[in-house]
Amino acid sequence: MIIEEILDFAINIYITFIFKTKVAIKIEFSYNIAMKKLLLILNIFVCLTFCSNSAFAEDNEVAIQTPVDREAIIALYNANKLQEAYQLIATIPESDRDAEMWFLLANITQDYDKEMDSVFLLQKAIEVEPTFYKAYYNLGLIYLKDNKTVSAIQNFQQAVKYKKDFAYGYYNLGCAYLKDSEFKSAKSNFIKAIQLKNDEPDFFYNLALTYKKMNKNKQASKTLAIYNSMIKG
Numbered sequence: 001m002i003i004e005e006i007l008d009f010a011i012n013i014y015i016t017f018i019f020k021t022k023v024a025i026k027i028e029f030s031y032n033i034a035m036k037k038l039l040l041i042l043n044i045f046v047c048l049t050f051c052s053n054s055a056f057a058e059d060n061e062v063a064i065q066t067p068v069d070r071e072a073i074i075a076l077y078n079a080n081k082l083q084e085a086y087q088l089i090a091t092i093p094e095s096d097r098d099a100e101m102w103f104l105l106a107n108i109t110q111d112y113d114k115e116m117d118s119v120f121l122l123q124k125a126i127e128v129e130p131t132f133y134k135a136y137y138n139l140g141l142i143y144l145k146d147n148k149t150v151s152a153i154q155n156f157q158q159a160v161k162y163k164k165d166f167a168y169g170y171y172n173l174g175c176a177y178l179k180d181s182e183f184k185s186a187k188s189n190f191i192k193a194i195q196l197k198n199d200e201p202d203f204f205y206n207l208a209l210t211y212k213k214m215n216k217n218k219q220a221s222k223t224l225a226i227y228n229s230m231i232k233g
Helices: 002-011 033-063 070-078 082-090 099-111 115-128 133-145 149-162 167-179 183-196 201-213 217-232
Strands: 015-018 024-027
Touching: 070 082, 070 099, 082 099, 099 115, 099 133, 115 133, 133 149, 133 167, 149 167, 167 183, 167 201, 183 201, 201 217
Parallel strands: none
Antiparallel strands: 015 024
C-alpha cells in the first residue's frame, strides 16, 4: 500500500523535459497502478536516450577542429616570426604532427637556446619519420658543437644515408672525424662533399687542414691555394 501511494505521488507530479527547442512538455498521469508503472518506465527510457544522444552530439562538436595551414606555419618561420609559428604548431595535436612540424619546433626552441628541448623534439621527428634526414643532421650539429663526436658521427651517417647527395652532411661528417683525429675518414668525406658542391670554400679549407694533419704537405698546399682563390673572388 505504501509503495502504491509513493508511486501515485511520484507519477502524478508534473514532469517537464526541456529540449533544445525550448518546448516544455507536461505530462499528467491519472491511470491505474499498472499503467502508471509502464508509463514511468517509458518516460525514464526516453529521458536516458535523449540525454545520451545530446552528449554524443556535444562530443562530436568538440572533436571538430579547424585544420592548420602548414604552409602558413612554414612562411611564418621563414619570416623569422618564431613565436607565431610556435603558437600555430602548438594548436596541432601531438598525434597529428608530422616530422616537419616537430623539426620546426626543434629549430625554434634551439633559437631560444633550449638545446635539450631541441634534441627531444628532433628525436620526436625521427619517431614519426625514421628517414627524415634533416632531423639527424641537426642532431649531429648539436652533438658536434658539444664535442660528442661519436653521437655526431652516427647522426651525420644517418643523414647522408637517407639523402645521398647531401653535401653539407658529408662535410660535417668529415668535421666530426677530423675532430676525432680520424683523418682518413675525414678526407674521404670532405672529397665527397666537394664532388657534390665545389663552390664552398670551407670544404677545401678543411680538406687542406686534413692533408696537413696527414703530413701530405703538397696536397695540403694545393688545396689551400684553391681555398684562397675562392675567398678572393
